Amino acid sequence: MNFLLDKEHQAIFDKAKAYSLEYLAPITQQLESSPDLLKEKMKDLAEQGFYGLGIPIDMGGKGYSYLQMSLVYEGLAHGSGIMAFLLQLQNNINMEIATFYEGIAPEILTLVPDLACGNKTTAFALTEGGSGCDPSATEAYAELDGDVYRIHGTKDWITNAKDADYFNVMVKDGKDSKNMIILFVPANVPGLRSLENRERMIGNGMFVGGVEFDNCVVPKSNLLSAEGFKEALKAIDVARVFTPAIAIGVAQQAVDSVCAYLGQRESFGKPILTNQGVQWQVAEMTTKIEAARCLLYKTAAVMDSGEPVALTAAMNKLFATDVAMEVTVRCAQLFGAEGLMKSAPIVQAMALAKMLQVIDGTTEIQKIVVGRSIARQYLPRK
Ligand SMILES: Cc1cc2nc3c(=O)[nH]c(=O)nc-3n(C[C@H](O)[C@H](O)[C@H](O)COP(=O)(O)OP(=O)(O)OC[C@H]3O[C@@H](n4cnc5c(N)ncnc54)[C@H](O)[C@@H]3O)c2cc1C
Numbered sequence: 314m315n316f317l318l319d320k321e322h323q324a325i326f327d328k329a330k331a332y333s334l335e336y337l338a339p340i341t342q343q344l345e346s347s348p349d350l351l352k353e354k355m356k357d358l359a360e361q362g363f364y365g366l367g368i369p370i371d372m373g374g375k376g377y378s379y380l381q382m383s384l385v386y387e388g389l390a391h392g393s394g395i396m397a398f399l400l401q402l403q404n405n406i407n408m409e410i411a412t413f414y415e416g417i418a419p420e421i422l423t424l425v426p427d428l429a430c431g432n433k434t435t436a437f438a439l440t441e442g443g444s445g446c447d448p449s450a451t452e453a454y455a456e457l458d459g460d461v462y463r464i465h466g467t468k469d470w471i472t473n474a475k476d477a478d479y480f481n482v483m484v485k486d487g488k489d490s491k492n493m494i495i496l497f498v499p500a501n502v503p504g505l506r507s508l509e510n511r512e513r514m515i516g517n518g519m520f521v522g523g524v525e526f527d528n529c530v531v532p533k534s535n536l537l538s539a540e541g542f543k544e545a546l547k548a549i550d551v552a553r554v555f556t557p558a559i560a561i562g563v564a565q566q567a568v569d570s571v572c573a574y575l576g577q578r579e580s581f582g583k584p585i586l587t588n589q590g591v592q593w594q595v596a597e598m599t600t601k602i603e604a605a606r607c608l609l610y611k612t613a614a615v616m617d618s619g620e621p622v623a624l625t626a627a628m629n630k631l632f633a634t635d636v637a638m639e640v641t642v643r644c645a646q647l648f649g650a651e652g653l654m655k656s657a658p659i660v661q662a663m664a665l666a667k668m669l670q671v672i673d674g675t676t677e678i679q680k681i682v683v684g685r686s687i688a689r690q691y692l693p694r695k
Pocket of ligand 1: 447469471677
């Protein structure tokens with residue numbers, strides 16, 4: 314067992330952090346409001362080799378481990394949590410298409426090299442207006458009609474829905490079925506229409522909104538999985554490794570920035586950072602971030618080992634995003650009035666931390682997963 318990053322892993326983190334601080338941090342405001350700039354920077358990320366991370370090398374990807382990927386997203390989040398989020402989402406969906414689905418149609422696999430280098434983009438469509446935390450309330454469905462599936466329904470809150478070339482869509486296997494399936498749906502099928510962007514407090518350069526499937530027809534061979542729930546849980550476990558990585562990068566950057574600021578800014582004739590009351594806050598925040606980082610690297614290691622990860626991943630998501638929320642709020646206070654400026658990076662960091670507490674299973678859902686798992690060991694068996 315080795316708790317320390319070796320040189321190769323450290324270099325992966327350093328490269329991502331340096332890139333994001335130099336090229337993304339200075340334009341975070343513009344990235345908020347300009348979808349075109351955001352797309353241009355996503356292309357830059359592809360050129361820098363940040364795409365296709367989890368896709369095997371022989372399929373055109375980088376063949377990174379979960380630990381290596383975590384380090385990339387943690388590093389990138391120092392300069393832009395939103396770009397780190399969007400990149401990991403793309404990389405996750407693409408890795409899942411390349412490696413998760415047994416018996417996937419060969420025609421779909423031929424698309425993987427284009428996904429691995431960012432030429433084509435994807436979206437994962439699970440959430441609906443009436444089903445967020447509870448996917449069993451899904452209403453969208455697909456019906457098998459000879460050799461094709463006909464898809465009906467509307468998804469909501471789907472990241473990249475307007476620009477995606479392909480969707481992985483989770484629907485019921487028939488109008489009255491309880492079973493869920495995942496279908497691969499090209500964005501250009503007749504009847505598929507993206508709806509309005511959800512105007513949010515963070516990340517509006519990135520489209521997140523509805524998508525309608527009005528009798529969309531795809532070949533039967535576009536079935537990615539007949540066990541939609543099982544596969545969706547696997548996909549969500551992947552996200553629960555990486556959203557914490559982003560949370561940790563954002564939190565660490567908040568502490569780094571506020572220390573740099575308070576090391577210079579004076580009150581009562583001395584730098585504010587010289588006050589013990591401030592240093593104790595820095596100590597508490599840094600300790601919590603380091604603890605979250607240890608849990609992140611452990612979760613990535615469990616994922617890499619192939620051992621069951623759901624419990625560790627839920628604790629990872631719960632802890633890191635709570636730490637990021639707490640740390641960014643405390644840092645905003647330490648920035649004083651500067652921390653209230655609309656354009657202040659700490660304001661974006663707070664909003665991002667809140668977003669990370671909601672996506673990929675809310676804080677409450679993580680507590681349900683962890684709490685049930687522990688309680689199960691002590692409650693009488695039925
Ligand atoms: C920026 C962004 C991007 C997103 N991208 C995607 C995407 O690409 N694809 C996709 O499919 N979805 C996406 N989502 C949707 C996201 O996954 C959902 O918002 C999330 O699952 C929560 O669902 P909800 O918002 O409907 O909350 P609800 O289910 O309405 O829950 C509301 C509140 O009740 C709490 N709650 C619910 N049930 C319980 C319970 N049993 N016990 C205690 N508390 C409970 C929740 O934790 C939450 O605080 C995105 C969301 C955001 C904000």
